[in-house]
Amino acid sequence: MKLGEYAIILDNAIKKKESIIMLCSCTVNYSGRAESYLSKGDRIVIIKEDTTLLVHQPKGSNPINYMKYETSHDVSLNKGVLKLSSRNLALKEYMDILIHEVYSLRTRKMEDNKTLILQGTEKDMAEMIFNNPEMIEKGFKPLTMEEHIKFGFIDVFGHDKDNILTIIECKRYNADFSAVSQLQRYVKKVKESRGVPIVRGVLAAPRISPNAKEMLEGLGYKFVKIEPPMHLERFNKNQKTLDAF
Amino acid sequence: MKLGEYAIILDNAIKKKESIIMLCSCTVNYSGRAESYLSKGDRIVIIKEDTTLLVHQPKGSNPINYMKYETSHDVSLNKGVLKLSSRNLALKEYMDILIHEVYSLRTRKMEDNKTLILQGTEKDMAEMIFNNPEMIEKGFKPLTMEEHIKFGFIDVFGHDKDNILTIIECKRYNADFSAVSQLQRYVKKVKESRGVPIVRGVLAAPRISPNAKEMLEGLGYKFVKIEPPMHLERFNKNQKTLDAF
DNA sequence: GGGGAGAGATGCCGC
């Protein structure tokens, strides 16, 4: 098939808001929040029904170039090269893909309105702690969860056994400097807004980096080792059983 | 084509380390750092040559499910359903994709060893400031760039006109709380390690959020409005010219 | 391999 025929298929699919999956050799220019140039190579190019554009190389998780939704796409043919011009005027982002050869081109209206069920997030951790306060320490009495204050939101907020205000910051994986800084900010702001001299800070995570721990303890805060909850465990257990064979 | 034939094509491509692009109706189970379930719908499934797996819905920039590189993929056919079992034992991550119908399946050895040329990063900003110190303020004398200290690295480090040690933290977009905390940490650490009572902090970014500015000024630091440099501007200018038509 | 931080981060929610 010639590039001109591919141009017509592309143009049609864009107009009909079908998803487009193309395997091709191409060159990519981008200008927007930054500027980039990617010279000729084989790539997977996807245009989704919401006009999102992705360019993937044969390695790696992330697209090498992309455009967000609400991008307009225009196809043109010039001197034996197919050109895809993508524009997001609202974001002032521009991309030109020069397509030298098309290896495969598929278009289809995709039917999918399903959303992901996800378990084991930071919010799930906060809920688990709220419902099992002794995980933090004996006598901890939670008051609120995901409480929004002007400067962010507090995962779990409550009183300790001596009725001292206590702020829990959860991290689903390794806690780092940034987590400690966040906790420090919340403690400072709550002290100010409530006019209380002492507010405790607790960082709940499966682990904490040594330097972050040093900073945490320097501030007089506490680390509690807690794993995020995994409730969809049946699948996991099945895998373990299967792996045993 | 029947699912059994697709199974053979898939199996072959996986063994030959070809890239695979499949349009299909499928169900996805994931278990690893978290757990997820995605019920039946039309998806784009990609297996790259480095064994990275991506599952894309018809909307959005990010894959709805994925596996990282160094994952093994196994294809099986059971009761009229094609099953792709993906395992990353090192990361303890598992995914099962049940494929109900294949709309399109392409495999190909992709040739691409090109890397992206990118301009306008935070590092580019630091270099620009290092070479044009008056952008920060009159009399600023930079000493080092990207200096690694035990607790992170300092974008630009130098003396101000009064020979006071000054730390510059760059952000290529909006500076937020986290940027201010980072600067605060560096100032504190440099004071301690050098035994100097006064160290200045400067945040260089195109803009700063009002709350972050309040925190910054509360710490006695300074904000300087600086845009990241865009050196590949020719393409951008051409676009503006084209858009005018 | 861990620590630390950037990213054209994206996506979500609240105001």
Add this chain to the structure above:
DNA sequence: GCGGCATTTCTCCCC
């Protein structure tokens, strides 16, 4: 729209 923050963040760099 902006602000604040989580993310199965990913990726890179340095130790």
